[in-house]
Amino acid sequence: MKKLVKGNEAVVIGALVAGCDAYYGYPITPASEIAHAASEYFLALGKVFVQAECEIGAINMVFGSAASGLRTLTASSGPGISLKMEGISYLAGAQLPCVIVDVQRVGPGLGNIGPEQSDYFQVVKGGGHGDYRAIVLAPASVEETYRMTIEAFDLADRWRTPVFLLTDATLGQMMEPIDIRQEPIQKVAKPWALDASPESNRNLVTSIYLDFDDMEAHIERLHEKYRQISETEAQAEVSGAEDPQIVLTGYGISSRLLRSTLETLDARGIRAALIRPKTLWPFPTAIYQKTVKPGVPVLAVEMSRGQFVEDVRLSLPKHQVNWYGRVGGNLPQLEQIVAQVEKCLQEVSNA
């Protein structure tokens, strides 16, 4: 059944359909509708909802809840995610599955509550301490926010790892229809969890290994897992011209602007393709390398001062990868992107 909802509410509905048992969070604009909807729906269904005393409290409640085997959700925006980072490192170290939503706003510091994509480094590269990774999904619509929330719980359980859903103020605040129906959910047994039963009586959930060799072995196990995730879970959508003169790339709301750009360029006789990563970690490097032919320039568009573009450049070391972005709460305008495309093509023809 179709329902017109905000991206933030779609997160909560997706979580319910995925069988999420518990929500712990702290209010922050522009993510607060997630807490509003979670309090309304989780409490009505007899599930756990706790408005924590702080972001750090919330992520550590998530830790306790995930350690107990529950499908657990929390959500915030940039400043709150910064506070949660220590806890996320512990979650990754203890291999606890959970879903964390970052509805990105403007930074650094207090910034403002407009949309930006400047949490890329802290979320994708791991803002907490230590050698860990977290899966990062980047939806580009409200419907995809809903679907990816469900997928995030399955991925978290499958790989025993925290999974991020990286949206932004625009995706969180805008409404689009979502199609809600029963979905096949891949719940897995969690024999390691603490469930107050005689069977779990000796279970230990920890991230401490005092012995250096034991700790090294633990980190190696984590990284073997990360290698498998990199090989199997990277996703991107490729659209536009088969034989492009230029490849555009962007994630989340930026990719929606780029889809409009493709249409405008097509009308002006410029062949362009679009690569839209759906996972930011693992980064879909292989798809970039397969899609972008030698000599074809690339324009990465993001709402930050050059974070995402670094991963594009690492994926395409031999290509000219240009960057364009707007920050401060502004979205790039169509004509501005088109002008950048024309500039890129001009540079190529000059060279």
Next chain:
Amino acid sequence: MPKIFQKSEAFFDTFERKPGFQKTTHYCPGCGHGTLNKIIADQVAELGIQDQTIYVGPVGCGVFIYYYFESASVSAAHGRASAVATGVSRSNPDGIVVSYQGDGDLAAIGTGNAIHAANRGENMIVFFVNNNLYGMTGGQLAPTTLLGQKTTTSPYGRSKSNDGFPLLVAEMIAGLEAPTLVARVGVNNPRNIRQAVKVIKRGLEIQRDKKGYVFIEVLSQCPTNWKKDPEQACEWIDDVVSKQYPIGVLKDLADEQGPQERPRKEADFAAVAKLLGLDAEEKTVDKELILPYEEMRFKFAGFGGQGVLSLGMMVAQMSMQYNLEVTWLPSYGPEMRGGVANSSVVAGKNPISTPVVDAPNVLVALNRPSLEKFGPLVPKDGLIIYNSSLIDQIPADLKGKVHALPATDLATAAGTAKAANVVVLGFIARLTGIFELAELEAFLRKTFNKPALLEINLKAVSSGWDAAGTI
């Protein structure tokens, strides 16, 4: 002959912390932690709750308790044991949750989490081991360090001007409404230990009976960092420490308080669908709409309170019912509260790329700033509908086709100025030819439950519809 002192059944047989040390803990000789661990294990075993018990270990001298207690365990980040224990407790309504924390953990970095867990009355028992300093990290000043006491970070003694006063945590917790039992005990002499056993047993019984939050502060000797031998350290608690931190029960509501059950339920899809009202949701209408533009790109703008967000939402809802792809994007936050608000709606038969409307093909401007801001962005083939009740002067640089609509006056005539947005709905439906009047009325009947309000809005929509007929 029966053994009267033996290892508790709730301890592991051997402690696998370090090869060669399976019979000993990591606690220093004379430390109070070992005694406290034994009391807890003995009482857990005696109450037969070992299999339901989950220990939350801290960062500090208690960090290795999972090597000793034979129950489930989880290690928390520094200061966060009470928050982790909250998650464990809410997830396990049948569990017994023990949060074991020290001075740095509970009284410094994690004070907020500790206080709020207490204030929520979580079903958990918190052991707060107070040895006046940070033991594990090398004897630094803690909030509990006594005035004048020398530590590795108060080499001249704790000064009230530099470090403040010793923090009376048990007294703070006892001042809260929710906690069931709050006490301070000692483990430095047989009399104190006997009292500690009684209090801890009562605390665990409260947990077994789900009667809420228990806080037990334990004065514990730290010969190593106090630089005293074990005997002197035990005496120092009697002579000095307990003068600052008096031993005793500060609050006990266990006899008058019933269980604080927090049952947890699972919900299948049917329950979720029912809650979301999916079964009651209106089905889509099977009718091909004729659109004046391939993609409708609406901008609705006005003062906050003129209903431009809900106008956009009404158009979006109706578009969805007629199987169009649709997006609705609000302006929000301070911008919305400050005065000018707007919503953008994109609707069409193909998937929508950007939800941002830079160049609207239908602009509704309910006040002058909106017309001045967005009017010039409307292309030549676009429509500009402005509220002629409030705008007497239109900008010179408009390219689109301009229509004046006295929306506020018509709404006031219908019953309230607040219905100006519904007047506009009727006007643009007829002007663009998207929806019929009967369809608008059917939509309003579903939207407004109160009869009086519905009547006003039906009047408003038809006056807007009629106004478009004169064009």
